[in-house]
């Protein structure tokens with residue numbers, strides 16, 4: 679739009695200044711934002727004890743704030759959906775699966791942290807865990823920051839057994855333990871800094887869109903996929919430590935894949951373009967999961 683003839687004419691008198699003073703000014707703005715973004719990035723890096731990987735989480739975001747954000751979203755979702763009576767048999771069974779998984783969070787965190795030469799942080803000890811079953815055709819489940827969970831009834835016929843439900847819930851719990859929500863918030867902040875830099879330096883809307891698309895494909899989407907892979911691993915270890923059969927994970931994801939065929943995929947597969955890769959990863963993790971089962975599944979009730 680700015681390239682129309684009248685715009686060029688109008689800008690002609692400023693051409694010298696654009697190349698000189700304004701051109702420099704634009705680079706100074708970009709540099710300022712780059713320094714700001716860089717400082718934010720460097721000062722909020724930490725090592726995640728579950729994975730041993732460096733992650734970006736805003737240091738000012740503590741467990742209480744995460745819990746408050748999670749609770750707010752949870753109440754909103756529950757008010758819009760149809761939660762089952764908590765005394766119903768299904769709700770009690772799901773709650774029992776959650777209880778067994780949560781009981782193993784500390785030992786699994788300590789074991790994974792030790793494997794990565796890290797100290798466990800036990801961030802989730804402050805969580806207020808809760809689980810509801812929501813009446814819905816969706817084969818889905820979630821765990822929000824702070825430990826508020828839901829399982830949709832549509833998941834149960836696809837899961838077919840308690841072991842597979844535990845694999846899905848373990849995956850969702852792992853997202854909360856790994857603070858993936860907080861990591862996404864930090865990513866969004868960096869993205870906003872990028873957008874502000876783009877706008878302040880005079881990029882037009884199309885250039886800004888192209889920059890955001892490049893970031894999305896090149897950085898944010900692979901990042902989301904790596905979160906899914908991490909949640910698969912930590913969730914599988916939790917399920918195994920809680921005496922569930924981790925081997926149910928493979929047929930579960932095969933059923934999930936065929937159940938979601940042609941429809942919008944649920945949360946836990948939407949960022950996974952290739953279900954075959956996921957199954958291969960899970961198969962590779964199976965010896966470790968069986969080892970966790972042997973180490974940590976002692977005396978707990980096996981059947982639900």
Ligand SMILES: [Zn+2]
Pocket residue numbers: 849850853905906909945946947
């Ligand atoms: Zn997921």
